[in-house]
Each structure stands twice: as C-alpha cells, then as structure tokens.
Amino acid sequence: MNTDVMEKLAGTDRWTQPDLLGLEHLSAEEITIILDTAQQLKEMTNGCAEKLDLLRGCTVANLFFENSTRTRTSFSLAARRLGADVIDFSSSGSSLSKGETFIDTAKNIEAMNVDSVVVRHRTPGTPHLLAKNIRCSVINAGDGAHEHPTQGLLDIMTIREHRKKIAGLTVALIGDISHSRTARSNIWGLKKLGAHVIVCGPSTLVSRRWEELGVEVAYSLDSILPRCDVLNLLRIQFERQITRPFPSVREYALLYAMTGERMARAKDDILIMAPGPINRGTEVTPEVADGPHSVILHQVTNGLAVRMAVLYLTHEVNR
Amino acid sequence: MSGILITNGRVVDPSQSMDRVTNILIEEGKVAAYDVAIDAGSTNGSTITLDASGKIVAPGLIDMHAHLGEPGGEEDETIESGTKAALSGGFTSIACAPNTNPPIDTQGTVQFVKQQAADADNCNVYPIACVSKNRSGEELAEMGTLVDAGAVAFSDACSPVSNPELMRRALEYLLMFDKPLLSHPEVRELSGDGVMHEGLVSTVLALPGMPADAEAVMTSRDISLAESTGGRIHMMHISAAGSIDLIRRAKSRGVRITAEVSPQHFSLTDESLRSFDSNCKINPPLRGQQHVDACIAALKDGTLDVIASDHQPQAVEKKMQELDQAPFGVIALETTLALVITKLIRPGHLDWLSALEKLTIRPARVLGIPKGTLQIGADADVTIIDPDETWTVDPEHFFSKSENTPYRGETLYGRASTVIVSGAVKFERNA
Known part of the structure; x- marks a missing residue:
C-alpha cells in the first residue's frame, strides 16, 4: 500500500x-x-x-x-x-x-x-x-x-483552495507585524507566489522598511479595505511587546478590528483569516469570525x- | 642586554613622519641609532641582526581597548593569555578595561593587574580604572589614588555613565590629573534588549534592534559636557554615522575630544547576523553599510583618531547559547592588524603612515604614555610586520583562551612577524 x-x-x-x-x-x-x-x-x-x-x-x-x-x-x-x-x-x-x-x-x-x-x-x-x-x-x-513557516504555508494553502490561485491577489496582513512570525512567513510565501502583500497596522508596529522588500505599508485599514481579496487578522502579541506600542486596546479596536460594519465595505468574496488564537473584540468581532467569509477553521x-x-x-x- | 640591529626594513614611524628603508640599532632597551652600517652593528659581538627586508618596521603597536578577563573572568581570558595574544597581534602595549570582577576601582585591583602583567612578562599593560565605584554609575571612584596606583584613564567600560551629573563631575574632577575619560556612548533606554543594529536586517530577522540613535544621542550629551567643563573625553568604539558627524563638528570647535573605532565596525555589517552567529553579536552592534562607509571616511579625515581592538573574549559555552542569551563581544587582538591592512591599507583608504598613526602615537597621546615612537632614546618597542603574509583565521590556533571571532575561515593579509618590547624579542612567528 x-x-x-x-x-x-x-x-x-x-x-x-x-x-x-x-x-x-x-x-x-x-x-x-x-x-x-x-x-x-x-x-x-x-x-x-x-x-x-x-x-x-x-x-x-x-x-x-x-x-x-x-x-x-x-x-x-x-x-x-x-x-x-x-x-x-x-x-x-x-x-x-x-x-x-x-x-x-x-x-x-x-x-x-x-x-x-x-x-x-x-x-x-x-x-x-x-x-x-x-x-x-x-x-x-x-x-x-x-x-513560522508551516503557519505561512497553511494560510497560503487555504487561500489557494478557495481562490485556486495566489498570483494577482491582494492580501493584507493586519495588526502587529513587528512581533509576528506569521506575518513574516506569509510575506515571503505570498510574494514568491505572486501576490500583492499589504501590511497594515499602527505605525509603531509596522515598519516602513518593509517597502524596501516590495511590500505595501499602510496605516489605515479603511483606506485599503476595498482593494483586499484576503484579510489575515494577526493577534496582538501583548506578551512580546516590551513597551506598549499604542495607547489602548480600545483605540486599536476602533482603528483595526474587523467588524460587521467594515465587512459591508469589503469585496463580496473577501476571505477572513486569523492564525489564532484570536482576541475576539480586539482584532475581529464574533459576527465576522463566525460569519460566512471566515475560513478560520479551514486553516x-x-x-x-x-x-x-x-x-x-x-x-x-x-x- | 644584547643589542639588536634591524636591517633593510621599511621603517614607518608616524611620530616622526618617517617612511624609508633604513637600519635601526637598539641598545640598552632603547632606540640608539638609525642608518647604522651592518658591519658596525656586528662588530659588537653580542648584537643580534634581524633582516627585515620586505617588511614594515613600526613602533610597537598600542591597543587602548582590550578586555583581559582577569580578575574574575579567567574562563574567558587571563592577563597571561591576553598579553600573549596581544604580542601575536603585534601589540607591545595594551590598556585593559576595568569591567572585571571585582572591577578595577581600587588601588588593590590596579596593583593586582600590574603584578599579573609583570609576572606574565609579555607586553606592557596599562590599567584603565572605573569612573564610578563598582561601575554602578552612582559614586565617583577614588580617582586620585587610582592615578597614583598607575591608572592611565577612566571608564565604566561596557556601561555608559548614564547620569549626566555624575559624568559632568567626573570630567571636572579629572582635570586635576589630566587623564582622559573613556566614554561608552549608549542610551540604554534606546538600545533596550537589542541584540543587533536596528535596520532592515533586524526587521526581517525579528531580532530586537539597537538604533544608531542610542549612540548618537549619548555622544551629543558627552560633547556638551566635555565642552562646558573643558574635560578630556575619548569616545570608545564609535559605530554610527550620526555620532561621527557630531564628533567632527565638536573637533572643529576645539572640544577636547578624541574617538576610536574597532576593526569590526569598519569591516563588517549587520548582514553578518543573517547567520544568527552569536560571534557577530557585539555592542555597539555591527551596523549598515552607510555607517561602515562613514567610519572609513572618518578614519581618512582624522575624525576617528584611534583604531582599538575592543578585544572581548567570551568562553565557548557562553557564546553557544541562543542569540539573546549569548553575551556581547568578540576577540580581536589577533585580527586587528590584519584587518587594518586588508580592509584599509590594501584598498587604498589609508597609507601605512596614517594607518599606523592610529595604532601607535595617537593612542599613546590619548593615554599620555611615553610609547608609540621610534625616536632615538625611546623605549625600543618595535613591531616588524610582514605586510604580504596571507593567512586564514582559525581561532583554535590563537593565543587567546576564547574563540569568539566573526572572521573564522576568512583569508586576511599581513601579520606581525617579530615583536620587540624594551629591546627584548618577545614574539617571533614560527619560531
């Protein structure tokens, strides 16, 4: 056999x-x-x-x-x-x-x-x-x-299963890029397979230097949202942060949490991903995490x- | 003591602006005469003749920044092994840093270091003493008695004097003794738990970064304090373009400031960390190419006065840890001269006179020691260099007890072949 x-x-x-x-x-x-x-x-x-x-x-x-x-x-x-x-x-x-x-x-x-x-x-x-x-x-x-290469690979596999391709897609990684191994593995894997990658989050957690590697850097989720085919909502890594990079969790959620209201302004076929564990209410609201666009459990x-x-x-x- | 006649060497002595092929006679431990005929030397039956054809004959090299481990860090280095490594590297005099355990902050520790150096009987050792008691940055060490015991300079080595009031007071107090304060310019709050230079490479590797600002901000503070007190300050291991700009401008205003660079910082960049090799982890960190270029430019225009090894041995088991756990530092006594030749002289950045100036008379003047010259009557400390010897770095064959070099396996050019201290041959390669 x-x-x-x-x-x-x-x-x-x-x-x-x-x-x-x-x-x-x-x-x-x-x-x-x-x-x-x-x-x-x-x-x-x-x-x-x-x-x-x-x-x-x-x-x-x-x-x-x-x-x-x-x-x-x-x-x-x-x-x-x-x-x-x-x-x-x-x-x-x-x-x-x-x-x-x-x-x-x-x-x-x-x-x-x-x-x-x-x-x-x-x-x-x-x-x-x-x-x-x-x-x-x-x-x-x-x-x-x-x-975290296997996390990057499983994210890419999930996108590929749903979209049958990677090249040409716009994939945004949202949140704490600085402290995220998932972000780095996603960036390398997605770029190599031809996706357009955006990193988006507070400027204290998203280095401008990523632009030197051909990654788009954005600070406003609302401005990039309509262009995105996939959102990967990264967890805020409170345990890795030495100093607090933003004033409050409340302010973070207002600027970057994926909510039902924001979903209304996204593409109809947008995929919502999260590497887990997720802080419900901080990065994503339950209605989105458990909604029809979410592929979190496929991941x-x-x-x-x-x-x-x-x-x-x-x-x-x-x- | 028998005399030595060094024949046919290219004598490069920056203290006399001398660069010519000649013979030098050494008698009674001093430089006795130039242009001596070979016959004249050999008429005295006890005079040894050393043929230096094709070689550089330089004043004995001086390293004003070496960590020798002892007391307290004997697993890394001892004064015996460190001074032997110094000789092999071409150094006849070294100043040793006070971050030992206990630190060099009392007459007793100064005397211990001098005694160990005398027993080792390799090269000259000049102790640097602490600015603050126990290097804790709180209370001034007893500088006057430390000078009496033989301290040539003051530094809290590897720790910045973070409190500006204490730094100001130290600079003022040292005016009485005309001794330099050697500053480790680093704002600890900015470098934090960093393990490497903050830049694109640290972003990609996700290693905590130490921004160039950590050095430049403290350099700016030190310049202000030196300027207002009139104190003499020497900036150790400068690595950042921003600090260099500040020092250059301070010098043009007449501030009593000098500065040194380590060979690591003009020869390697933060790209080395892509190997995750802890032997590339140093403080200040290896920085980006623009900073390396700034260091080389500052060596050329004289903003950086001195090249100092920042030899920092760490036992193998300490460096075998994870990158964030492994201590900072590399061994450098046995690679410094070759890196100056390979990375500065051969590419044409510096000629022999200006390169050797930064390894001889300049550090001698900063430390205020009567060394670094081959003028008639001077102590006969001489380094004979084979400028063309091609060799591969293998720390297992070094005299240092530690092996933490980032240059393992690299091919370098030039090495000391004979080293003479006060008229006695202390080291001969392949002898």
Whole structure:
C-alpha cells in the first residue's frame, strides 16, 4: 500500500531540503511542492481524518521551549497520521537555567534516535543553530517573531483552495507585524507566489522598511479595505511587546478590528483569516469570525495537511 | 642586554613622519641609532641582526581597548593569555578595561593587574580604572589614588555613565590629573534588549534592534559636557554615522575630544547576523553599510583618531547559547592588524603612515604614555610586520583562551612577524 501511496504523491521527488527553517529562502517551486503534497495528503486521508503509514517506524520529537497548544497538537497529530511515533519535550525559559546549553539539550534528544525535530523557541534563529549542530531534520515551529513557516504555508494553502490561485491577489496582513512570525512567513510565501502583500497596522508596529522588500505599508485599514481579496487578522502579541506600542486596546479596536460594519465595505468574496488564537473584540468581532467569509477553521485542518507534507518531505531527504 | 640591529626594513614611524628603508640599532632597551652600517652593528659581538627586508618596521603597536578577563573572568581570558595574544597581534602595549570582577576601582585591583602583567612578562599593560565605584554609575571612584596606583584613564567600560551629573563631575574632577575619560556612548533606554543594529536586517530577522540613535544621542550629551567643563573625553568604539558627524563638528570647535573605532565596525555589517552567529553579536552592534562607509571616511579625515581592538573574549559555552542569551563581544587582538591592512591599507583608504598613526602615537597621546615612537632614546618597542603574509583565521590556533571571532575561515593579509618590547624579542612567528 505504501508504494501505492508514494506513486500517487506526485512531485515529491523534486524536494531536496532536509530541514524547513523558514519560507524566506525557499523558491516558489519548493513552496508549491509542499502545497501540492499537502493537498494530496489531505485528499488521501479524507480531510486529514485517516492514517497513512508513510513514516512508520520513525520518531518525531516536539522540542517546545515556548508554550504552545495548537501548533504542538497539530504537529503531533500530523506525525501520528503518518504512522510516526511522537515524543514531547517542553521547557519554558532558557535551557541555561538548568546549566545546559540549548544545543546540548537538542543533541541529547537526537541521541535517542529521533528522525525529525520540531522546534519552537522564543529566540529568532534558534532552529537554524540547531540545524547546524544536529543531523536529523529540523522543522521550525516558530522562532520568536522571525518565522513560522508551516503557519505561512497553511494560510497560503487555504487561500489557494478557495481562490485556486495566489498570483494577482491582494492580501493584507493586519495588526502587529513587528512581533509576528506569521506575518513574516506569509510575506515571503505570498510574494514568491505572486501576490500583492499589504501590511497594515499602527505605525509603531509596522515598519516602513518593509517597502524596501516590495511590500505595501499602510496605516489605515479603511483606506485599503476595498482593494483586499484576503484579510489575515494577526493577534496582538501583548506578551512580546516590551513597551506598549499604542495607547489602548480600545483605540486599536476602533482603528483595526474587523467588524460587521467594515465587512459591508469589503469585496463580496473577501476571505477572513486569523492564525489564532484570536482576541475576539480586539482584532475581529464574533459576527465576522463566525460569519460566512471566515475560513478560520479551514486553516486549522490545512495545518494538519501542511505539517504532514513537511514531515514527509524533509524526512525523505534525510532518510 | 644584547643589542639588536634591524636591517633593510621599511621603517614607518608616524611620530616622526618617517617612511624609508633604513637600519635601526637598539641598545640598552632603547632606540640608539638609525642608518647604522651592518658591519658596525656586528662588530659588537653580542648584537643580534634581524633582516627585515620586505617588511614594515613600526613602533610597537598600542591597543587602548582590550578586555583581559582577569580578575574574575579567567574562563574567558587571563592577563597571561591576553598579553600573549596581544604580542601575536603585534601589540607591545595594551590598556585593559576595568569591567572585571571585582572591577578595577581600587588601588588593590590596579596593583593586582600590574603584578599579573609583570609576572606574565609579555607586553606592557596599562590599567584603565572605573569612573564610578563598582561601575554602578552612582559614586565617583577614588580617582586620585587610582592615578597614583598607575591608572592611565577612566571608564565604566561596557556601561555608559548614564547620569549626566555624575559624568559632568567626573570630567571636572579629572582635570586635576589630566587623564582622559573613556566614554561608552549608549542610551540604554534606546538600545533596550537589542541584540543587533536596528535596520532592515533586524526587521526581517525579528531580532530586537539597537538604533544608531542610542549612540548618537549619548555622544551629543558627552560633547556638551566635555565642552562646558573643558574635560578630556575619548569616545570608545564609535559605530554610527550620526555620532561621527557630531564628533567632527565638536573637533572643529576645539572640544577636547578624541574617538576610536574597532576593526569590526569598519569591516563588517549587520548582514553578518543573517547567520544568527552569536560571534557577530557585539555592542555597539555591527551596523549598515552607510555607517561602515562613514567610519572609513572618518578614519581618512582624522575624525576617528584611534583604531582599538575592543578585544572581548567570551568562553565557548557562553557564546553557544541562543542569540539573546549569548553575551556581547568578540576577540580581536589577533585580527586587528590584519584587518587594518586588508580592509584599509590594501584598498587604498589609508597609507601605512596614517594607518599606523592610529595604532601607535595617537593612542599613546590619548593615554599620555611615553610609547608609540621610534625616536632615538625611546623605549625600543618595535613591531616588524610582514605586510604580504596571507593567512586564514582559525581561532583554535590563537593565543587567546576564547574563540569568539566573526572572521573564522576568512583569508586576511599581513601579520606581525617579530615583536620587540624594551629591546627584548618577545614574539617571533614560527619560531
């Protein structure tokens, strides 16, 4: 049955990366391979509900140095859907508090014959350091505000499912761009596939420097709203902000919350997305989050599909 | 003590504006004569002859900004290992920073440093003492007694003197001793928890940024205080174009200000951080190309007087941490000269005279030490440089105890081949 499945997974042999550290350094073709593989896996598993045994006998380690429920659950489930064993290693705070360097911790995990390490850490670049120091596949599940490639991929997959294309679409990322790894991974992935990307939020959270990379920078949601095909409503990362970048949550909501009133001024076929968890009432009102344009729950299912694809593709290279 | 005759070298001594091929005779630890015939030297049976054909013969190099770890940071460096690294880097005199544990803020610590340096018997070591007790920025250290013990300058090293009233008082008080205050210009509230220069690269990498303003704003304050008190201030490791503009204008008004740059800041940019390598994490941070260009322009027009290594050893296990946890700093004693040659002299930004001036007589004058010259009668501290030696940076072969260099694997040009301190050969490469 396995060979059968592998024959059906078209295009996977063109994938050459042992790790997935971010979308910035992937080509459009590589991103498309992941998306196509995820789409096939989703169909083969009846919407990510059934199991395959593509990774039977393999072990995936979740190395989470920062709290996470959704992403870790999603990676665990994706690995199990492919027949892999999963071990969880969680530790909040620095490994140094136990007198061990982060790299030593990872090497210890690797010595348990692990095939893939899924890592989340509060510090940008930590998965990259890990990849330089251990042999098994390293998958970035979020490094500080730097990248969260599987989140970017699942967002793009969701848009592609609904619109059948990415090129030519106008996608706006709304809110706290500075502290958002989801924003960065979306920017790279969407740009490479030909979308027009707008970042929109308070000027203290949206750097003008993004213009140097071909991204449109806007401060008024109302002025860009009529042009947008997709809105991705980012969560305000209160926990990452050192100083408060805007006067009050109330003022933020007035300027940037997606409300029913604003929906009336948007395109008829606009897609509303949110990487979750969402602060209802701050970034989006319940009527919009639960309304007909919302694809928030599709994103969650596609997260499983994308993570299955990434675990499979990277593992095949490292096998 | 036997004499040394250095023959056929290109003697470059900025203190005398000298750049010519000649022979130098060293006797009794002093520079004795020029243009000595080789026969004359060899008639004295005990005189050693060193053939310096094709080499540069320079006054012993001076590094006025090195962190030697000891006391308290012996896992990073000791005075013994640091001074050995200095010799290998061509330095015959170094001034060591006081951010040790305990800090150099009492006569006892000054004397300890001098004693360790004397025991190591490598190069000359001049202690820098703290501006404030325990470097806490609250109370002035006992500067008068520290001068008596041998402190050549004052600094809270790696910490700005944030309180402007204390800074003003320190500058006024130091007028009595004519010692410079070495400022670390940084507004801590602006650099915050930053790990790199704030710019496009930090935006993309999502690493907290340290804006160039953090340096320029403090530089502006320091200039005001130096100007109004008449005190002597020296700005350490200048990295930002805005600070350079301020210093240039202050100098033209006659403010008693000097400034230094580290080789890291004229040779690397914030692009290096794309590797997430903690060996590129320094304070002030590696900045963008426009700042590097401003540093080079300021070296050319003399706004930046001194090149200083800012050698800051950190043990391997400290740098192996996550980027935000890893401490700032790189080792630099053994790469500074080669970076000056590779990045400033070879591309034509500076000639040998003006480059060596910033490594010899200029830092000597800032510190007020009788060094950095090959005038007849001066201490015979001499660095013989092979300007064409091509070598690859490998910190495992360095004398420093630490390996935190951002230049690992890089090919550089030029190195010290022989280093003489007070008439004694202290270092010979491949000897």
